[in-house]
Amino acid sequence: QLRESGPGLVKPSETLSLTCTVSGASMSSFFWSWIRQPPGKAPEWIGYVSDTGRTTYNPSLNSRVTISIDTSTNQFSLKLASVTAADTAVYYCARGNGFNHYWGQGTLVTVSS
């Protein structure tokens, strides 16, 4: 199981921070992804992190994204800097760096003052 947590409201220009807690399985030997979906639109891949901390990001978000992992607590995290209204979306965490079989339920993050 994967579960996202974090603030549901972020002010413009601030940093969005989310955590995904993984339960029922080891994080070892897997990649872990963040994917977002603006209301009424298709999913957009944000990036992924390996169990050893190696990261790959979507070039369209690369300068604003940081994904990190802490296998000791079975968690990985997303930080997205300098957010605008265009970053309003449901944010999902998922397992895998290609197709994603296991997803969290998603958490809606709204960017608004």
Added chain:
Amino acid sequence: EVVLTQSPGTLSLSPGERATLSCRASQSVANSDFAWYQQKPGQAPRLLIYGASSRATGIPDRFSGSGSGTDFTLTISRLEPEDFAVYYCQQYGGSPPSIFGQGTKLEL
């Protein structure tokens, strides 16, 4: 960057009918690194097909995927009431590593 174009945008069918959903990539997809997802309102996408034609665990055999290169198809052989949803295609393993199509809404 690869662009995935799904057609049709909306497909209106009835239970028991056959559904054929298409996804075209702007560049050839390597190694059949292609997936299909189903999404219902308020839920996360559900993986149906990966590797262009392999069914994910627990997916009924009425769902099948085919295609290679730039043209991929998801077929639902006989629609059940629970199949009405939005379907997304995905290319993975390229650059960027994951891209989704814009979706096809399968409606009653």
